[in-house]
Amino acid sequence: MTLNILFASSPEDWAAYETPLQAxxxxxxxxxxxxxxxxxxxxxxxxxAPDGTVQDFTVFTRLxxxxxxxxxxxxxxxxxxxxxxxxxxxxxxxxxxxxEWVTGHVLRYHLGMDAHINANPGEWDPAAPPLSRSRRVTxxxxxxxxxxxxxALDALGFPVSGWSRTAKSVPGITCFHGDEGLTQxxxxxxxxxxxxxxxPQTQNTLNTDTLAVLPQGAxxxxxGRGPLIDDDALLAALDAGQVAHATLDVFRTxxxxxxHPYWHHPNVTVTPHIAAATxxxxxxxxxxENLRLSETGAPLLHLVDRSRxx
Ligand code: NDP
Ligand code: OXD
Numbered sequence: 520m521t522l523n524i525l526f527a528s529s530p531e532d533w534a535a536y537e538t539p540l541q542a543x544x545x546x547x548x549x550x551x552x553x554x555x556x557x558x559x560x561x562x563x564x565x566x567x568a569p570d571g572t573v574q575d576f577t578v579f580t581r582l583x584x585x586x587x588x589x590x591x592x593x594x595x596x597x598x599x600x601x602x603x604x605x606x607x608x609x610x611x612x613x614x615x616x617x618x619e620w621v622t623g624h625v626l627r628y629h630l631g632m633d634a635h636i637n638a639n640p641g642e643w644d645p646a647a648p649p650l651s652r653s654r655r656v657t658x659x660x661x662x663x664x665x666x667x668x669x670x671a672l673d674a675l676g677f678p679v680s681g682w683s684r685t686a687k688s689v690p691g692i693t694c695f696h697g698d699e700g701l702t703q704x705x706x707x708x709x710x711x712x713x714x715x716x717x718x719p720q721t722q723n724t725l726n727t728d729t730l731a732v733l734p735q736g737a738x739x740x741x742x743g744r745g746p747l748i749d750d751d752a753l754l755a756a757l758d759a760g761q762v763a764h765a766t767l768d769v770f771r772t773x774x775x776x777x778x779h780p781y782w783h784h785p786n787v788t789v790t791p792h793i794a795a796a797t798x799x800x801x802x803x804x805x806x807x808e809n810l811r812l813s814e815t816g817a818p819l820l821h822l823v824d825r826s827r828x829x
Contacts, residue, residue, distance in 0.1 A: 522810070523561050524553045525579075528568035528588065536588075539799045540566065543807035549814065564813070566806055569594040576600040584813050586806045588797050590664070591744060592823050593717040605823045606809050612798025614667045617714070620742055620794040621668040622675065624766050625710055628738040629654050629677075651676035657708035659701075659724060660743060661687050661694065662829075664795070665714035680707045684720075705732040710740065717744035718828035725749065730756040736763040742794035745770040750781070757786050768794040 526533050526540070533555045544551040559578035567573065568588040576582065577600045584604045587595065592607050627633070630648045656672050658665045661683040669679045673691030680693040682704040687694045695704040701724075705711070711733060715721040725739070726749040739762055741748055750771070756762040766788040767781060773792055781787045809819050823829065 520550065522549060522551045522563045522814070523557055524551050524810075525557045525562045525565045525573075526553060526555045527565050527571035527573040529570040530555070532568055532570060532588070535799050536566070536803065539803040540806060543803035544810065546804075547807045547811040549807070549810060551810075564810060567595065574598070574600075576602070584809070584819065586809055587823075588802055588806075590795075590797075591716055592829065593744065596823055596825055596828050604813075604819055605825065606819050606821050607823050607829075608797050608802055608805065609663050609821045610797060610801040610805055612801050613795045614663060616795035616798075617664045617742060618667050618671045620768070620790075621712055621714075621740060622671050624740050625656060625672060625677070625712070626675075627766075628710055628764065652678065654678075655680065655707045655709045656712065657681065657704045657710070658692075658712045658714055659704065659747075660714035660716070661689060661692065662714070662716075665712070666692070668712060668714065678707075680704050701729065702732055705729055706734070708733050708737055710738045713739075713741040713743040713747045715743050715747055716829035717746050720828070722746045723749045723752075725753060727752040727755070730761060733761065735761055737761070738763055739765040739767075741765070742768040745773070754780055754784065757784060762786075764788070766790065768792055 526536060541553055544553065560580045562579045563581060563583055565573065565582065565585045566588060567585050576598065582603050585601065587605065587607045590608045590613055595605065629651060654677055656677045657680045658669045659682045661681040665681060666689055669681050669692040673679045679691060680695060681689065682695045682700055684696060686696045715724060724747050730752055753762065753765060757765060764786045768790045769792055775781060775789055781789050805820065812819055
């Protein structure tokens with residue numbers, strides 16, 4: 520039997536994914552017809568990214584599951600027309616990319632690199648940076664990406680704390696959870712990293728009240744999602760020196776509008792949602808494996824809990 524797979528993303532993604540996806544489907548021994556366009560009533564599975572045009576899933580009358588190419592699923596998780604299993608992306612490329620982006624920016628702050636990169640001739644400050652053991656890092660979100668980043672920073676010698684919704688025990692990371700745990704985690708954040716999903720519960724996690732809990736002069740990294748931060752509150756904290764500098768990869772509106780104050784603030788670095796990218800080869804293997812599992816009736820990998828929102 521041939522399985523009809525609709526690739527529902529941008530034309531650029533289709534060009535990048537068609538060959539690796541087809542190769543991965545062939546490798547798991549399934550006969551598939553993979554296309555970027557199909558009559559909806561003939562589609563068995565959808566490979567999805569939010570850049571595509573699919574909004575109404577009711578037209579896909581024989582749909583069995585949707586496989587998201589993205590880790591963050593806030594644009595689809597609340598879609599009331601979707602009533603089949605939804606999986607999200609967990610892959611080596613995303614994890615490794617995020618570890619590299621986060622450790623790179625943590626080290627930039629920790630080593631005070633900007634002072635030397637931007638120094639004028641004759642500015643000769645021979646003070647050595649402190650060692651990592653005296654710079655505390657807190658990660659909000661101890662999932663696939665937050666945990667990997669925390670463990671990489673622990674291996675570099677940073678005291679690492681983390682915060683999650685449910686209680687956790689992770690080697691090398693002091694774990695906190697729940698409302699009370701958030702305050703404790705923020706108090707330990709010389710450098711704060713946001714790696715939470717965007718859900719109604721996580722929006723504005725960083726606001727006037729929580730920013731005030733950070734040690735004065737803390738640094739903020741946000742590779743999670745824009746709505747995790749109340750932007751006005753962060754700008755006020757930057758102007759007051761409560762936050763020394765922020766590096767932001769994700770925004771409420773992307774691309775970041777040209778007139779947004781973040782572009783022009785001297786203590787903000789913006790990066791264009793490039794902290795971690797799904798890599799076509801490893802991502803295609805996960806999609807193919809989930810296709811295989813679905814066809815055998817086995818539980819799918821990285822199933823999204825629609826009630827939790829991630
Ligand atoms: P996971 O689902 O694996 O982890 C999410 C973590 O957040 C979990 O530890 C979870 O807690 C915690 N969490 C969720 N809700 C709350 C809450 N209300 N209070 C406290 N903690 C909470 O996600 P990933 O690690 O795979 O990805 C995280 C996010 O990173 C994605 O959702 C996406 O937005 C972003 N991302 C950004 C990329 C970029 O390029 N900038 C690339 C890829 C992802 P618990 O463990 O208890 O469930
Ligand atoms: C993702 C992302 O969620 O790239 O995968 O942001």
